[in-house]
Amino acid sequence: MATTGTASAPLTAVPEQPHSPAPPEPAPSGTLISSVQRAVRLLETVAGHGAGAPAKQLARETGLALPTTYHLLRTLVHEGYLRRDKGLFFLGEAAERLSSSGAQQKRRITVADTLARWRDAIGGPVYYAVYRDGEIELVCVADTPGHPAVAEWADFRETGHAHAIGQCLLSQLDEDARRDHLHRYPVRPVTPYTVRDEHSLLRRLERMRRMEPVIERQEYVLGAVCAAIPVTIGTTAATVAVSLPAHQADRLLPAARRLQAEMSRLVGSLTLSISI
Structure with missing residues (x-):
């Protein structure tokens, strides 16, 4: 039986399709x-x-x-x-310095995370400071654009008599260390509300009760109030503080009490950080 069909089309070369670039290969081990x-x-x-x-x-x-x-x-x-x-x-010492730096960085991160949790809990900037080698040292601050920290407009170390953090740290020193500090950094007015002289400051420090928040209202900077809470870490004087705008002064003591409650649960984080 005959069949009917169509002629086969002539074969033509198929044009080569462009290839997408191959993904880069991993660097050979020879480059290490x-x-x-x-x-x-x-x-x-x-x-x-x-x-x-x-x-x-x-x-x-x-x-x-x-x-x-x-x-x-x-x-x-x-x-x-x-x-x-x-x-x-x-x-050797160089390797130990590397190890120490890594551990120090880890402690800093731990402290920063802890302060951030406290900041969010109380709704205000939180500060951590220590008294080390005769100086007031602000170790870490946790704030936000909505709740900014107080700007250091006057040298923080030289004006310890004027802010709650400094007063709290000085209150934890013995009499000789306290007088040595004030000899190096004499009391001077910073705002119209700053304590006027060394005698008045020493009397105030002596009246402070152990573990009670130290309250300061616009003594360091106008428009801000601050409360600092003493922290017992061995023989080192330390403090955690919170600041608020002056128009929220009625929130300051409740915020300090809330901060104390938070600290009682996580103060171990600060103990680890004392060497940072």
Whole structure:
């Protein structure tokens, strides 16, 4: 039986379609600096031996050739990242500084997070300060654009007599340390409401009751009131404070009481931060 069909179309070359660029390949391991990798492995291995370790043991544990291990160890000792004592290798001062800096940063983050929680709970900026090496040191402040911290318009260390934070810290010092501070930073007016002289300030400090908030109204800056709460951390004088606009002065004491309640649950975070 005959069949009817159509002629086959001639074959033509199909034009090559453009290709989208291939995704970049991961960087080959050859681009990594192998000597740095080996040095880091050595540091990590030494860190795992608190009592120190000899070069041969370190070479065995890191899988490095002994000549390479000796070369890296000499370099790390020279740079202060390792030290050698009686044939054993220990972490050096440079490595310990790195570790200390990392721990310090972690403590700062912990304190900042804690203050931020307290700030949100009371609806106002929160401050943390310590008295260290004869100076008032403002360690951390947590505020928001809606509740800004008081601007440091007069040197904070030199005007401790005028703000609640400084008064709270000075009240925790013994008489000699307090008088030494006031000798270096004499009482002087900062606003019309600032305590007028050293005698008046000392009398005020002596009347302050332990663990009671220290209240200051526009003594450091006009338009702001502040309450500072003493914090007992070993022998270090410390304080946590809150400030509010002067027109919200009626909120200050309730806010301070709320802050005390929050602190009683999380004061351990501040204890960890005392060395930051």
